[in-house]
Every structure is written in C-alpha cells, then in structure tokens.
Amino acid sequence: MSAMRVDAKVVMLGKESVGKTSLVERYVHHRFLVGPYQNTIGAAFVAKPIQVGEKVITLGIWDTAGSERYEAMSRIYYRGARAAIVCYDLTDGSSFQRARFWVKELQNCEEHCKIYLCGSKSDLISQDRSLRQIDYHDAQDFADEIGAQHFETSSKTGTNVDELFQKVAEDYNSNAFQEMKPEETSVDLSQKKDSYFYSCCHNN
C-alpha cells in the first residue's frame, strides 16, 4: 500500500445485516458477493479516491460492524467523521428504528458530521412491492427533519450507489473551505509527525 492521503472520513452505520459491507464492496470493487451472510468483525477501513470536478478527493471509508457487541467501540469510528452513511434495510422495519438511534447519537456527539440516510436492498422491493416496510415518504420526511440526504440503493444492481458516494464527496468538496475545528481535519497517513501541534489532547 502506498502512502495515501485521506481527505474525508466517512463512516457506515446501521443495524447488522442491512448491507453496509455490500454497499462499500459495490462502490469500491464494483461487485456484489453472493454467498452466506458474514458479519463484519470490528470494522474495516478502505481508502477510495474519487473525482470531483477538477479535483481528486480520497474518502477514508470506515465500514463498521452492526452487531451490538461493538457498540461501545463505535465512537472511535465516527469521531471526526465528515460524513455518516446511516443505512437501513427497506424490508426490515426494525432497522429503521436503529437508524434513528444512530442519527440521534451523531446529532449528540458529532454535530459537524453530515448524515446520509440510505435505504438498502431496493432491488428486493422492485421485485415484490409488498416487501417494502419503510415508506419512501416517511423516510424522506425524517431526512428533511434532520437535514440529511436520502437515498434508496441496491448493492446488487448498483442502483444509486455511485450517486450516493459522489454526493458525499461533492458535499465535502463544497464545504471543505469552511472553517473547521483543527482537530477535526482529516487524517494524514504520510505526515503524522506534523500533527504534534494539537496532539496534547489525543493519546498518540
């Protein structure tokens, strides 16, 4: 792995098995893995460069485990995140409740983090409308209320996936020059030493 500068930290949140890993997998590797469900252990990190206009922005994507077991750890993943993709499963009502939990958590702890609400597995709905458990307009209302963007995606077909991440990158780009607290700037892999400036409040 070569030294890579990460511009924006993006965190994936949501109930287990809603398809966070599949979403990342589709976006980063352009594929959909069929097979027995495997839950994520802890979290996985992947850096992905994305073209926004003239610029290339590197998203550092944290794919977190949905299992309750890792809930206590989640803070380290969303701290300092510029964007959070909060996922719910369109065919699972309880996953939307969980999404509300994450939104609240982010609003309380990470006010500078932009929220993207993402309903997953839309291919299932287009096959059989009766499977839909979360009404589009209800989700949209909720998104408006919290000032979030709202997407319905399918990692299987790829519908809306690139659009979602493109939007994340564009929003970052247009906000990048707005003032941010220094410790919330992006993590720089190659120049860690320079961060001693404000390292007194971190333990590194």
Next chain:
Amino acid sequence: MEGDSQRASASWENGTLAPGEHLRSDRADSPLPGLVEGTEPGAGQKSAMFVHAQSFEDLTAEAEEEVRREAEINKSGDGEEELKVLVGEKEQHSSDMTSESRTKEEDVTSEAWRSHRKHVFVLSDAGKPIYTRYGTEEALSSTMGVMMALVSVVEAEKNIIRSIQADGCKVVFLTKSPLVLVGVSRTCQSDKELLRELHYIYYQIVSLLTLTQLNNIFKNKQNYDLRRLLAGSEYLTDNLLTRLERDPGLLLSAVTCLPLASSTRDTVSSSLQAAKSKNLVFSILLAGDRLVTLLRKKDQFLHHIDLHLVFNLVGSSSSFREGEGWTPICLPKFNTAGFFHAHISYLEPASELCLILVSTDREDFFNMSDCKKRFMERLSKRSAYPALKEALKSPTYSVEQVGIPELRHFLYKSKSSGLYTSPEFPDVYKSDCEQERLMGLYQDLHSSLHHPTRPLRYVYRCGDTENLLAWVTSGFELYLCFSPLGTKALAVAAVTKLLKWIRKEEDRLFILSPLTY
C-alpha cells in the same frame, strides 16, 4: 515412570516458560529420546515464544483442582436412567412448539439431530440458551433447562457435576460462572479431552466480550439473553469446533510453521521487528493456518490458545481480504479483563499471507497501518518477499522426504518451543472422513499419554488399517502412523531416524530464533 511425569509437569507450574539455561548448552546432532526440554529438535535457541508451551495440563489444571477439592460424582446406574427419562420427556415437550416454526434449521427432535457425534451447548447460569452446535437455541430451551437443573441439583449438595456416562454417550459439564458449557459426545474421547474442547469454546466467547463484561452483564441482569451480544459470531464457534476435530495444533496445544529457509524467515522477522510502535505488543504473520513469524514485546508472551483463537478469527472470515480490519479482541489467556485491538490485513488481496498487529490502544489504527506499510517496504527492499511467496507454493512436505518406507504420517511437537511439525496427509488419508478418523486415533493416543491418573509414556497399537506409535518425553511428543504391515521393531527404529531427520531440517520447519521488539 509415574514419578517422572509428575516431575515434568511440576516444573512448569511456576508459569515461566523458558527452560533453564543449562539445558540449552548442548544440542546433539543425533538426538536421542533421552533429551530434556530445551535441547530437542525444534527447540528455540534464544527464548520460547509462548507462555506455558506445554500447557495441555495448564488448560485443564484449574478444573482438576476443583475436583480435588470436591468429591467426584459418579453418576452411573440410577442417575443415568434419570437423565434419559428427563431428556426424553423434555424433548417431547419441545417438539410441540418447534415443529412449525423452523424449516431451514435442523429438527431437534429428529433422529439425525440426536445422532450427531458431538453436541456442544452453552447456557447461562440462569439456564438461558446461548449456543448450540446443531438446531436452534429456542427449540432447545427446555433441554437446556434440564441441563441447568442437573447442575443446580448437584450444586445444592455443595458439589460439582463433572460428567455422566450413559449408554454409548458421554455428557461433560464445565461450569464457568456465569456460563455453563455442556458437551455430549459419542466419540471415545476421555472426559479430559472433552473438557479441553469446552474450555476452548469458553475462551472463544470470552475473547469476544471479555470476562469483565460478561460478569457485569449477568450481575445486572441475571436472565440476560447473551445471544444478543454474540449475534453473528456463531460461525466462529462452529468453525472452532471443526478445527478441534481436524487441526492437530489444537490437540497438541502447539502451532505449526510454514517451512521456510531460515535466512528468509530471519529477514521477515527482522523487517517486522523494525516496524515497531509504542503500543504494539504482538506482530503475527500467518500463511493460512501456518505461522511464518511472530514478534512480541519483551517479557510479553502469547499463549497458544490465544493464538489459536486469532487463527480461528482470521480463518473464519473473508472480510479481512479487502481493506484493513480493526477489531477489539480479548486474549483470554493473557488477560480476561480487557481488549487488545488487532489490525488485520492480507499483504495482497489474493495472498495467503495475513498480518496481524496487536496493539493496546484502540486509537492506534493508523499507527498500525503505518507499521504494516513500513514492514512491506523493508520486505521488498531486502527482496525477501519473492522468496516468501515462493515458499508459499510448498506450504507442506511429503512424508517420503523422511525416507522411512512404512511411515505414513507423523506429528512431532517440541515442548519447549510449543511448535509442531507434520507432513501432509498421504493419499490414504486424503478424504475428510479418513483425516478425521486418523485425527481420532491420534486423539485416543493423546488421551492415553495425558491420562489424569495413569499417564503412559509409550503406546504402540496395531490395527487393521494402520499401526500407531506414540511417545512422550520431557522434551517432545511424537505420534507416528505406519502402514499395517510395519512391525514394532521397525516403528521403534523409525523414531531415531525421524528425530535425526527433524534435527537436520529444524532450521526450515521451526522458528529457532524468535525475536522481540
């Protein structure tokens, strides 16, 4: 003989692992079985890598102490009948409520479910189901209730239930408050072996949650449903159970290495040594299920059980193949109270080589990522990477290389290093079923060598399909499998020849000079 084995285990009880310096001085070229620990083929030259390198005893010692304190309960005769009645009755009950709800899962009332060779159940102190190997926990809640009742009834008399011998079936209990583990086996493994396997399952659960968290949960809410926290981890336990049946490493309490020229291994080790970081405690490089090298902080030792749990975690999940994983992990033999944080990544997406960096700091991800980068750079600069990749093409060796005609397969464990070596299975044992059968035979021999009250030093066994020899000394443990046409004299002569061969190859087969940061 009795006295000898007592002395051998006693000398490890103080918990230090490095054999005394005086033992290392002479490494004979043609080792004889009289070797003491620290000079046997495969013994580390500087210091060992693992805690309690021969800790089969260590694993079960705790449980045995309990037995010494409490009188053992022999539940035969009446007790057996009682259980059958209880279980029979309960299973009728459960059939009512489960028949309609589960279609995918196995029917726990079926004959197929009952005839599995080994069942494992985990329940809480309050009798709530936590894990079952076959079927669903819901369907077994009443059966587990019976198990809990058996534990409680005996506890009420200030005693501990250890096992029940029933017709062709053995039930072993392990109470590790707040958990109770129950194994039901139709194999001929001893209680001690089954208990060892239950301990592994227990540690697997602790490694996900820490014992502190486990205790807190049940202190606050006695009838908590632990499956909520363990959700999604069942496959780790399933895989661990499969490993216990197939992997000689778990049987021998040892780890095997990727055969590698010692110069390459040293380069890999020193590259890893250079990529250190303040909070980095262990760096482990794996090739599949084989150890390439292991670096540790000075004075910090990894226990082979913890290492097997790491192997299981990495081997069970394909999600580390892409990107970099970062996960909390408790290493229960190191410390049951807290989490380490492991950076897990493959050197290349399609490679077998997986690097695990264990840190004490949960904020350390980018430091660990940087360590990996530095390791890779150094590895390429010193051109050890191609040599390492070349070695991956032959991760094992054939038994013919040893040059003993009747020898089919063997397991050799160096006790002081905690490492073992074994050739690939020959064609006769290629199928899963034959492999498991051979492993079963080794397990039997292992049971005899480690019998709690009457341990044996040598076992020679003739069978229709193979002849087996097992031998344990203070330095090594050896299991040999010969064709059924071999003779005992030939088998005994083979030991010396094999030990000589291993001595000759030890540079390649073992990690002789483990490094620390």
